[in-house]
Amino acid sequence: MTLILLFSPASMAAPDLLDPKSATHNTKPRLSFSTKPITLTPREESEVVATVMKWKTVTAIFLLVVLYLVMGAAVFRSLEQPHESAQRLAILSQKLEFLSRHSCVNQSQLEELVKQVVSAIRSGVNPAGTLTNHSSLWDLSSAFFFAGTVITTIGFGNTSPHTEGGRIFCIVYALLGIPLFGFLLAGVGDQLGTIFGKGIAKVEKMFVHWDISQTKIRVISTLLFVLFGCLLFVALPAAIFKHIEGWSALESLYFVVITLTTIGFGDFVAGGSEIEYLDYYKPVVWFWILVGLAYFAAILSMIGDWLRVISKRTKEEVGEIRAHAAEWTANVSAEFKETRRRVSVEIYDKFQRAASIKRKLSSELGFSPAPELTLPRRTVSVNFNDERDKIERDAGLQGLTTPLTRNSGLYMNGLDPERGDISIIEHLK
Amino acid sequence: MNSVGKSWLLLTGLIVFYIIYLLFGALVFSSIERPVEEQLRRDMDALKQEFLNQSCVSAASLENFLVRVLTANKYGVSVLRNSSVTSNWDLASSMFFANTLVTTVGYGHTTPLSDTGKAFSIVYALIGVPFTMLVLTACVQRIMYPLVIAPVCLLQRSGLEPRPATVVHFVLLLVLVVLCFFLMPAAVFSVVEVSWSFLDGLYFSFISLCTIGLGDFVPGTQPGQKYRPLYQVAVMVYLFVGLMMMYLLLRTFHKMSDLHGLTSFLQLPRCEDSDVDEDREPIVDEDSRTANHVTEKTASRHLDPASQPSYNTINKG
Numbered sequence: 001m002t003l004i005l006l007f008s009p010a011s012m013a014a015p016d017l018l019d020p021k022s023a024t025h026n027t028k029p030r031l032s033f034s035t036k037p038i039t040l041t042p043r044e045e046s047e048v049v050a051t052v053m054k055w056k057t058v059t060a061i062f063l064l065v066v067l068y069l070v071m072g073a074a075v076f077r078s079l080e081q082p083h084e085s086a087q088r089l090a091i092l093s094q095k096l097e098f099l100s101r102h103s104c105v106n107q108s109q110l111e112e113l114v115k116q117v118v119s120a121i122r123s124g125v126n127p128a129g130t131l132t133n134h135s136s137l138w139d140l141s142s143a144f145f146f147a148g149t150v151i152t153t154i155g156f157g158n159t160s161p162h163t164e165g166g167r168i169f170c171i172v173y174a175l176l177g178i179p180l181f182g183f184l185l186a187g188v189g190d191q192l193g194t195i196f197g198k199g200i201a202k203v204e205k206m207f208v209h210w211d212i213s214q215t216k217i218r219v220i221s222t223l224l225f226v227l228f229g230c231l232l233f234v235a236l237p238a239a240i241f242k243h244i245e246g247w248s249a250l251e252s253l254y255f256v257v258i259t260l261t262t263i264g265f266g267d268f269v270a271g272g273s274e275i276e277y278l279d280y281y282k283p284v285v286w287f288w289i290l291v292g293l294a295y296f297a298a299i300l301s302m303i304g305d306w307l308r309v310i311s312k313r314t315k316e317e318v319g320e321i322r323a324h325a326a327e328w329t330a331n332v333s334a335e336f337k338e339t340r341r342r343v344s345v346e347i348y349d350k351f352q353r354a355a356s357i358k359r360k361l362s363s364e365l366g367f368s369p370a371p372e373l374t375l376p377r378r379t380v381s382v383n384f385n386d387e388r389d390k391i392e393r394d395a396g397l398q399g400l401t402t403p404l405t406r407n408s409g410l411y412m413n414g415l416d417p418e419r420g421d422i423s424i425i426e427h428l429k
Numbered sequence: 430m431n432s433v434g435k436s437w438l439l440l441t442g443l444i445v446f447y448i449i450y451l452l453f454g455a456l457v458f459s460s461i462e463r464p465v466e467e468q469l470r471r472d473m474d475a476l477k478q479e480f481l482n483q484s485c486v487s488a489a490s491l492e493n494f495l496v497r498v499l500t501a502n503k504y505g506v507s508v509l510r511n512s513s514v515t516s517n518w519d520l521a522s523s524m525f526f527a528n529t530l531v532t533t534v535g536y537g538h539t540t541p542l543s544d545t546g547k548a549f550s551i552v553y554a555l556i557g558v559p560f561t562m563l564v565l566t567a568c569v570q571r572i573m574y575p576l577v578i579a580p581v582c583l584l585q586r587s588g589l590e591p592r593p594a595t596v597v598h599f600v601l602l603l604v605l606v607v608l609c610f611f612l613m614p615a616a617v618f619s620v621v622e623v624s625w626s627f628l629d630g631l632y633f634s635f636i637s638l639c640t641i642g643l644g645d646f647v648p649g650t651q652p653g654q655k656y657r658p659l660y661q662v663a664v665m666v667y668l669f670v671g672l673m674m675m676y677l678l679l680r681t682f683h684k685m686s687d688l689h690g691l692t693s694f695l696q697l698p699r700c701e702d703s704d705v706d707e708d709r710e711p712i713v714d715e716d717s718r719t720a721n722h723v724t725e726k727t728a729s730r731h732l733d734p735a736s737q738p739s740y741n742t743i744n745k746g
Contacts, residue, residue, distance in 0.1 A: 117473070118507070155534075
């Protein structure tokens with residue numbers, strides 16, 4: 001799926017489902033894309049690829065994927081291991097029972113037989129059951145099916161080439177066939193998108209009468225696309241498989257999803273069991289795979305877009321929160337700085353005034369100049385942290401910080417700075 | 430003929446050619462494989478007869494037993510004596526399984542047995558596959574510059590014209606990728622895996638890196654494999670990096686064919702670079718003006734409904 005989609009960039013026009021306008025615009029199939037002659041200068045090349053995702057984003061996404069894998073592994077283990085152990089016990093007891101019931105068979109003989117049988121199964125030959133009414137796994141229609149699974153990169157694996165020549169040919173065949181299928185998928189996706197776009201346009205015309213908002217229309221059209229496609233390409237085939245192949249509902253759905261995402265385990269294969277199939281069954285299955293792949297490519301890309309949008313929005317929100325926080329911190333610290341500066345300037349002013357008053361008084365009264373005036377009532381000393389020192393340093397107030405300003409709070413001893421001067425003068429008196 | 434008619438014609442032509450290609454492949458596979466299959470069938474028949482002849486086992490009970498064994502084997506549970514007691518669902522193997530699920534390789538050597546496992550696989554795949562695509566394109570975008578743009582510029586500065594420069598670079602890159610991601614791993618696998626030949630290793634590398642994943646060869650599933658968890662993790666890393674390199678190759682090829690006018694000649698879509706995202710930083714710093722020009726252009730292009738990024742811009746990054 002991943003490789004195939006690379007061959008169909010920007011042409012698979014399942015319409016951009018977030019914008020119905022583009023859907024209607026897609027009435028012209030986009031296979032014929034640009035007819036401008038391409039003149040790329042080297043500088044233009046570098047222009048065109050001037051941006052790339054940040055390392056941080058890439059590593060973040062990568063870590064997320066690893067986390068996703070580990071989570072999946074843990075869940076699978078917890079779900080499957082008990083079943084596996086049960087299976088193992090069952091089959092071992094079967095073997096012992098068989099050996100005990102048929103005493104002429106010794107264990108090594110049995111092992112040998114089982115080994116051969118298992119390797120035969122791997123080669124696609126099923127020795128269980130009579131061999132006469134087996135259809136070959138390499139008759140024309142099955143080989144056609146196999147070639148299809150190779151080119152679509154689904155790769156079920158219920159049949160696989162075992163000769164050296166077959167394998168080499170498989171490699172060469174896939175090398176040429178996968179791009180070819182990629183282009184085909186692009187074309188089919190285009191047409192699918194066009195058909196769907198026309199349908200959306202018609203539905204939109206209806207909704208215009210009802211006067212519903214654009215976003216609602218978009219959401220509805222997305223939902224319609226998903227639902228309708230699911231019905232046509234998932235639910236209906238699943239029901240058909242359930243009926244014809246005899247699988248359970250879950251198994252049919254599982255097969256549909258595993259096939260259309262091109263994972264293709266091969267534990268369930270339509271047309272792979274020993275049932276008598278109708279002649280046109282396999283070609284119809286192949287055609288369904290082709291169109292269903294185009295639909296699934298659309299769905300998966302949509303999910304991818306959502307993941308991107310979610311991650312972008314989360315980033316935005318986180319960015320917003322961070323911006324808000326930064327803004328708030330900046331505001332608060334600026335205010336704080338401002339207040340500190342104001343207060344310290346005021347205090348310094350008052351201090352200077354007090355000193356000058358004192359000098360005047362002392363010169364008038366003939367006192368000797370007193371030592372450095374300190375406020376004795378400074379009993380409360382709130383310790384600032386270093387940041388405030390830094391702020392003050394930044395504000396260039398370092399020279400003005402006296403022990404007074406450094407060790408006291410905004411409100412010294414509960415005194416208001418505005419009233420501080422009164423207490424100084426009172427003290428002096 | 431107008432463009433609509435032309436595109437329909439092109440599409441039908443493609444479909445017809447595709448069917449012919451499939452038929453051709455079917456014929457070749459059939460003629461190569463069928464005789465071998467017949468031979469194996471006959472061998473099996475003889476084996477069963479031989480077994481039944483020399484023992485007291487009835488055909489019916491043997492059938493019964495075989496069916497049970499094969500069902501168990503389908504899920505990876507072996508009944509042989511020397512099969513290792515390591516589970517197929519311990520943490521490393523489960524992670525390997527999850528990895529084959531999200532990269533869409535899907536070997537199928539172990540598949541979920543329980544119904545819950547199957548249901549969970551469905552949901553896990555539906556979310557994990559686009560997720561992986563996103564990661565791969567992001568990584569490819571990132572390594573595109575040192576591995577593609579810079580060398581091409583280097584080649585051009587040393588005197589080559591743009592078109593031959595891209596061809597030369599592409600060929601070099603191709604040779605490098607084939608050497609490092611096909612031939613070398615094939616050699617390693619043929620040494621580490623007991624029963625694989627070099628061709629088997631090469632076949633495995635190719636089938637895995639194209640995400641076909643037939644599952645006839647899966648590393649680390651032989652009984653008695655030493656350091657199995659480490660080995661499986663190493664194979665996972667190899668698969669991821671290899672897929673990335675395949676992407677890179679395809680992208681380079683697409684750009685090259687753009688340059689050579691191949692895509693416009695075949696009227697195929699051009700390799701468009703997607704819009705500038707916020708989580709992207711310019712890597713050509715000196716051309717900041719031109720980068721701004723590009724962002725303006727792409728920003729205005731974004732508004733034109735005809736050029737809305739289609740659903741797989743995700744693949745172009």
